[in-house]
Amino acid sequence: MNRTWIGFLVLFALLVAAPFVVYPVLVMKVLCFALFACAFNLLLGYTGLLSFGHAAFLGSAAYATGYAMTQWAITPELGLVFGTLVAAALGAVFGGLAIRRQGIYFAMVTLALAQMVYFFCLQVPFTGGEDGLQGVPRGALFGLLSLRSDMAMYWFVLAVFVAGFLFIYRVIHSPFGQVLKAIRENESRALSLGYDVDRYKLLAFVLSAGIAGLAGATKTLVFGFATLTDVHWATSGEVVLMTLVGGVGTLLGPVIGSVVIVTLQNELADKAGSWVTVILGAIFVVNVLLFRRGIVGEIAARFPGKQ
């Protein structure tokens, strides 16, 4: 038992207890964004690619699942699979374009492509334009287990989150993940060692987009709607902030970061008006200037145990 696994178990225990103490829908929102941030961190933290357009994947999956659930009346698990596949396919296209440029250009390309998705969702008929898709049913799992009650839904969301999280853990600790880290540390060296860097980057991008999509699809089920907020660049910024606050390149960092940011937004939503944006911006600035390791990274640096 090393520290990482103790951390996982503590987190899991807290998540099992959480819906009895806190409003379950809020915890579900945290879990969706935590999964979203973990997917984003797979790219930024473990491959060194800053995608500034990850909302495109969250949002496209949210819309796809919402559309499939209302129009085709399929079961929720199929809805999630559909949303995830749509996001992964979009990730393959965007990733293929974006990895043609490096560093700062990569961030700008992903941002611009995501903005294209935003305008697309604003204009096409099947997304409901400004209103978004409303009244998406939660349905019954495998057609048997109704998810209508928040508690039933919670256990399902927790299961999705844990599955997604463990999948990312597995990817990071696989030989594939080691190559990703090698690319992050020194791309030219990885290339000279004979790794087809572009293929690794593309696969990491597709995986990240797919899991971000899974998070977006789950979010649609929880709230019953998908809106333009899901594809807006501000959402792409939020996931960057969550990862940064929690700790880039740490496993638990994005989870902690999303707890902090979602809770903060929830507390301030009806009190602070536009100051919420200002506060998020200030957290960005403070984080970048003084606190680049994030919460988990800072703790790990203060208490170095054997890994």
Add this chain to the structure above:
Amino acid sequence: MNTITLDALFGQLLLGLVNGSFYATLSLGLAVIFGLLNIVNFAHGALYMMGAYVAWIALVQFGVGYWGSLVLAPLIIGAFGMLIERTMLQWLYKLDHLYGLLLTFGIALILEGTYRQFFGVSGQAYPVPELLAGSTDLGFMTLPNYRAWVVIASLAVCIGTWYVIERTRLGAYLRAGTENPKLTQAFGINVPLLVMLTYGFGAGLAAFAGVLAAPVTQVTPLMGQNLIIIVFAVVVIGGMGSILGAIATGLALGVIEGLTKVFYPEASSTVVFVIMAIVLLLRPAGLFGREK
């Protein structure tokens, strides 16, 4: 296709040139800042928005007219930019470029959120200055004087910037600093001062575009963020290596966008991004790019 009148076509073409002038001025500022600071300035849209607000506040509160603002706003926002550079950006130069993008993104959120809190999201109208009100009949179209002025003024400022950077001693220092800051410093040139002035100049350029934009578009806290992402795409298409390239790309994309509004309006908001995708496929380094 027969329903499109020549007047509408030229009108959109001119509007495209106007938007293209803003793209050109803003991407030029981004390129100059990136060259010396290695920072992609996400706050550029916010500085542009602030320039327009300086003009509007100066008019409403102090009765300062358009021409005064055209000089004052770049100076005020330029000074503000230098303050940002000294207090925040200067700590990031040794770090990964990504941190510069993240920091300026945070600054943009702070600025835009503050303005939204005080001024709301509804637009404020800014009058066209008397001298440029009205329009000229060119025979084949009526030319609104102010729009023509925006294109001419932006082009003059852009070409002036190109001249200073490529043809003067100060510009030579700047290019030397871009190429090799340590060596330039060793030759006795105050590079940190140069960096501060460069960021201030970029911010001033954005504010200048903001004042020019105020009578054409409405003054709102969101006017910058709507523009900055398109400008990023413009920068990806053109590459940040060449100043004239940035100007030409900006103007050309504005015109293409204007023409799309005439022939296929549904695609007008996405056409720049589609072109970006095509350029990435055909010329990954951008039209004028030198990938480092």
